[in-house]
Amino acid sequence: MRKIYVAGHRGMVGGAILRRLQARKDAGEALTLITRTHAELDLTSQAAVRDFMQAEKPDVVILAAAKVGGIHANNTYPADFIYENLMIECNVIHQAFAAGVTRLLQLGSSCIYPKAVPQPMREDALLTGTLEATNEPYAVAKIAGIKLCESYNRQHGTDYRSVMPTNLYGPGDNFHPTNSHVLPALIRRFHEAAQSGAEVVTIWGSGTPMREFLHVDDMAEASLFVLDLPKDVYEANTEPMLSHINVGTGTDLSILDIARMVAEVTGFKGRIETDPTKPDGTMRKLMDVSRLANMGWRAKIGLKEGLAGTYDWFKAEQGDIRGQAAAIRPV
Ligand SMILES: NC(=O)C1=CN([C@@H]2O[C@H](COP(=O)(O)OP(=O)(O)OC[C@H]3O[C@@H](n4cnc5c(N)ncnc54)[C@H](OP(=O)(O)O)[C@@H]3O)[C@@H](O)[C@H]2O)C=CC1
Numbered sequence: 001m002r003k004i005y006v007a008g009h010r011g012m013v014g015g016a017i018l019r020r021l022q023a024r025k026d027a028g029e030a031l032t033l034i035t036r037t038h039a040e041l042d043l044t045s046q047a048a049v050r051d052f053m054q055a056e057k058p059d060v061v062i063l064a065a066a067k068v069g070g071i072h073a074n075n076t077y078p079a080d081f082i083y084e085n086l087m088i089e090c091n092v093i094h095q096a097f098a099a100g101v102t103r104l105l106q107l108g109s110s111c112i113y114p115k116a117v118p119q120p121m122r123e124d125a126l127l128t129g130t131l132e133a134t135n136e137p138y139a140v141a142k143i144a145g146i147k148l149c150e151s152y153n154r155q156h157g158t159d160y161r162s163v164m165p166t167n168l169y170g171p172g173d174n175f176h177p178t179n180s181h182v183l184p185a186l187i188r189r190f191h192e193a194a195q196s197g198a199e200v201v202t203i204w205g206s207g208t209p210m211r212e213f214l215h216v217d218d219m220a221e222a223s224l225f226v227l228d229l230p231k232d233v234y235e236a237n238t239e240p241m242l243s244h245i246n247v248g249t250g251t252d253l254s255i256l257d258i259a260r261m262v263a264e265v266t267g268f269k270g271r272i273e274t275d276p277t278k279p280d281g282t283m284r285k286l287m288d289v290s291r292l293a294n295m296g297w298r299a300k301i302g303l304k305e306g307l308a309g310t311y312d313w314f315k316a317e318q319g320d321i322r323g324q325a326a327a328i329r330p331v
């Protein structure tokens with residue numbers, strides 16, 4: 001019986017991973033699934049994480065809890081993003097080791113790569129240049145997470161792995177008007193404009209940056225694919241000091257094009273304008289996904305299909321009993 005702790009199970013990615021694990025359990029796989037809400041266990045508290053790991057002693061840990069937000073949130077709350085993410089990673093990874101956890105998977109982000117880097121970005125581009133300013137503190141914390149896993153593996157022989165997702169979206173996303181990522185922000189803004197009959201929707205920046213979007217159900221599948229790889233296969237496809245694996249679709253599009261797709265899905269018929277006073281961030285960050293493809297995993301959910309399903313989910317979450325969309329969470 002494998003005992004798996006999913007940290008961050010109420011978030012978009014942790015929730016999708018938990019649903020997949022639950023389905024496996026329902027199908028007869030011998031699994032015990034452990035979760036704690038943020039209110040039950042604050043992962044920035046070293047003592048609380050130590051007591052929890054010592055009491056539960058899981059076999060496997062999936063670290064999908066983090067302080068997460070879009071370009072504005074990262075730029076506005078840099079101290080929160082570096083402090084909370086470093087604390088969560090240090091506590092979860094070290095206390096997992098101290099409690100004898102044999103395998104761990106942690107989620108990083110495509111923003112770990114330098115701002116000006118050959119595209120598509122290969123795993124070995126890590127630490128070859130200067131980071132994008134709008135999310136440097138978050139990226140530094142995510143790089144530290146990779147290096148924590150590598151260091152425990154090198155010194156203690158653990159089997160701790162890291163996946164680096166591109167921009168994600170899907171059911172369970174955060175649709176906050178300013179602190180969310182671009183896709184949920186635009187779904188909400190275009191939906192509201194379509195409902196009110198507004199003539200114009202404004203998107204941030206120039207509309208020219210390129211982004212790659214992966215559906216969260218694909219991300220959950222990729223995470224468990226990497227987690228379940230035999231140790232010799234993982235090690236043969238990574239290196240001791242370059243142990244992370246990119247996860248994406250391998251294709252990208254401009255922010256203006258994604259805005260046009262969201263307009264179509266939501267039924268918005270008006271004009272789209274850009275706001276150059278808002279930051280563009282990185283101009284391009286396309287993942288090289290050949291390492292994962294060589295091991296046998298590829299994304300399956302197309303953007304059009306994924307967007308339509310996410311919009312259906314968003315509409316179903318509207319009209320929560322508090323009179324506020326349940327999907328809109330504070331950062
Ligand atoms: N969304 C995206 O586009 C991308 C995400 N990622 C990475 O994927 C992972 C999951 O992200 P995602 O699911 O989108 O994020 P969410 O914000 O949806 O979920 C994060 C979860 O972590 C929990 N959490 C945060 N801080 C703490 C804490 N101190 N103690 C306990 N729980 C905490 C949150 O709980 P609560 O809400 O109660 O605070 C929430 O349930 C993260 O590592 C993120 O960096 C990487 C690339 C892109």
Ligand SMILES: C[C@H]1O[C@H](OP(=O)(O)OP(=O)(O)OC[C@H]2O[C@@H](n3cnc4c(=O)[nH]c(N)nc43)[C@H](O)[C@@H]2O)[C@@H](O)[C@@H](O)C1=O
Pocket residue numbers: 068069070071072074109110111134135138166167168178179180181182183185186202203204205209211255278279280281282
């Ligand atoms: C996953 C990744 O996410 C973050 O990086 P990002 O990709 O730059 O984030 P984003 O999704 O917020 O924006 C993407 C692009 O879209 C434009 N844009 C237009 N209109 C809106 C808009 O309304 N909201 C937002 N958020 N962006 C908008 C915006 O100006 C930018 O050009 C990291 O901080 C970090 O968290 C990280 O790792």
